[in-house]
Amino acid sequence: MTDTRPVALVWLRNALRVDDNPVLQAALDGGFRPVPVYVHAPGDAGRWPMGAAQRAWLHRSLAALDARLRGLGSGLVLRSGRAQAVIERLVAESGAVAVYGDRRVEPAWRALDQRLDAALARSGVRLEMRQAALLFEPDAESVRTGQGTPYRVFTPFWKTLRRQWPQDRPLPAPTSLPPLPALATGTLADLDLAPRTAWDTGFWEHWEPGGAGAHELLDAFVEGAAGAYDAQRDLPDRIGTSRMSPHLHLGEISPRQILARLADARWNARQKAGIEAYERELAWREFSHHLLWHFPHMQEEDFNPRFARFAWAEPAPQVLEAWRHGRTGIPIVDAGMRELWACGWMHNRVRLIVGSVLTKNLRQHWLAGARWFWDTLVDADLANNSQNWQWIGGTGADAAPYFRIFNPVTQSERFDPHGRYIRQWMPELAALPGKAIHAPWTQPALLARYAPAYPKTPVVDLAESREAALDAFRALR
Ligand SMILES: Cc1cc2nc3c(=O)[nH]c(=O)nc-3n(C[C@H](O)[C@H](O)[C@H](O)COP(=O)(O)OP(=O)(O)OC[C@H]3O[C@@H](n4cnc5c(N)ncnc54)[C@H](O)[C@@H]3O)c2cc1C
Numbered sequence: 172m173t174d175t176r177p178v179a180l181v182w183l184r185n186a187l188r189v190d191d192n193p194v195l196q197a198a199l200d201g202g203f204r205p206v207p208v209y210v211h212a213p214g215d216a217g218r219w220p221m222g223a224a225q226r227a228w229l230h231r232s233l234a235a236l237d238a239r240l241r242g243l244g245s246g247l248v249l250r251s252g253r254a255q256a257v258i259e260r261l262v263a264e265s266g267a268v269a270v271y272g273d274r275r276v277e278p279a280w281r282a283l284d285q286r287l288d289a290a291l292a293r294s295g296v297r298l299e300m301r302q303a304a305l306l307f308e309p310d311a312e313s314v315r316t317g318q319g320t321p322y323r324v325f326t327p328f329w330k331t332l333r334r335q336w337p338q339d340r341p342l343p344a345p346t347s348l349p350p351l352p353a354l355a356t357g358t359l360a361d362l363d364l365a366p367r368t369a370w371d372t373g374f375w376e377h378w379e380p381g382g383a384g385a386h387e388l389l390d391a392f393v394e395g396a397a398g399a400y401d402a403q404r405d406l407p408d409r410i411g412t413s414r415m416s417p418h419l420h421l422g423e424i425s426p427r428q429i430l431a432r433l434a435d436a437r438w439n440a441r442q443k444a445g446i447e448a449y450e451r452e453l454a455w456r457e458f459s460h461h462l463l464w465h466f467p468h469m470q471e472e473d474f475n476p477r478f479a480r481f482a483w484a485e486p487a488p489q490v491l492e493a494w495r496h497g498r499t500g501i502p503i504v505d506a507g508m509r510e511l512w513a514c515g516w517m518h519n520r521v522r523l524i525v526g527s528v529l530t531k532n533l534r535q536h537w538l539a540g541a542r543w544f545w546d547t548l549v550d551a552d553l554a555n556n557s558q559n560w561q562w563i564g565g566t567g568a569d570a571a572p573y574f575r576i577f578n579p580v581t582q583s584e585r586f587d588p589h590g591r592y593i594r595q596w597m598p599e600l601a602a603l604p605g606k607a608i609h610a611p612w613t614q615p616a617l618l619a620r621y622a623p624a625y626p627k628t629p630v631v632d633l634a635e636s637r638e639a640a641l642d643a644f645r646a647l648r
Pocket of ligand 1: 404412413414415416417419420452453455456457459517518519522523526544548550551552553555556557559560563
């Protein structure tokens, strides 16, 4: 039987899933024949085109989504180029009368949506955007301060969200979809996402991009670490967190699906504290997106304008190289940067430590760190990355005050007390005994004997640089 329904493009950006997908569902509910489309459009991403690690992930994620859609009878149309031109061409080729897409908070994508909306309207085609990534619309009336302004402080934001915390069930996946119309779909290889040399091979020992991988990991978290999340989330030597971030970023899983999975499990009173702490982190994700929506300049400019006068150190390429490649001579920092390089992800506690050392001890601008993370993280997300870099750099909304400077040695002793995390990522330090692992420069004889190739001293004197950072901060007053 021929499908007589009018065609709608279902343009998926960061909603790479079939289940709980409000974009796909809206097209179906509207009585349309949905044609799922992915457009690789680096030229539309402003100064933040997708980084290398995420492109490698995306390559696999799109393959997984295409397979899932084919299993339902449809498939994924793949194109690359400027999104507006590509969508307009697809509309013409398919005879689509509507385009459904997922709403984004990134300034460049928002600008594109406005242009596309106007262009499509001129040819009588509707652009319908749906929220598929967040629990709350960043501009919702219900998520405002008493004065009607956007939140800038997390705790009252979280209280407001908590009062309206979603309890609704995720949307089910359709049981079947109509076949794609005859269109030139292009191939995944045409998008040129996969690395030309296989530097990413190690990533896939840790990750399985796509919805199936996301749900498997979530199950493991719910059955394992979730109930003790509050106690273990800061300990990088174990899997104490959910590792949902890359899956959430590309929308292979939705936050609502995560909440529903948590709600379906049974928790005792002790474990409930773990779940509450976990949901609070999901709310930090909402907060970052809320901030970027309302304050788009924070992607590159200090949220706190006072820092425009801050005396950052001159860019120091050699020092930056040492930081990027894990050769600072500070083991916890080097271990974090090696973890990032090896699996495209770093534990949150260690992100904080490496971020503090970069912005305070090395006094490099937070954007230098944000850019490196952008290229190397599989979970790189403009809202989360800018918000967190500004938080640790002291320039952000509701940020850690600049004068609160982490001592990386104390942090290492506290959160990696047995040095297991350091030894995992820095095998050249594995033989260092006891506490020497945290500050090997204080034990030159042990360092010479057990790790002769490691730097004899850190790239920066921690005490002196701390004082210099505090002086620079005082000068702001
Ligand atoms: C300097 C710096 C840069 C960061 N850059 C990014 C980034 O580009 N992309 C990114 O997703 N996260 C970023 N984070 C936040 C955080 O480190 C990661 O979200 C977290 O480590 C991901 O691991 P997980 O999924 O196991 O987290 P879990 O602890 O299991 O948390 C569950 C989810 O909550 C969200 N979440 C957790 N912590 C935060 C947070 N501090 N801010 C916002 N959302 C949070 C994430 O979506 C995460 O997947 C950054 C943190 C720092 C300090």
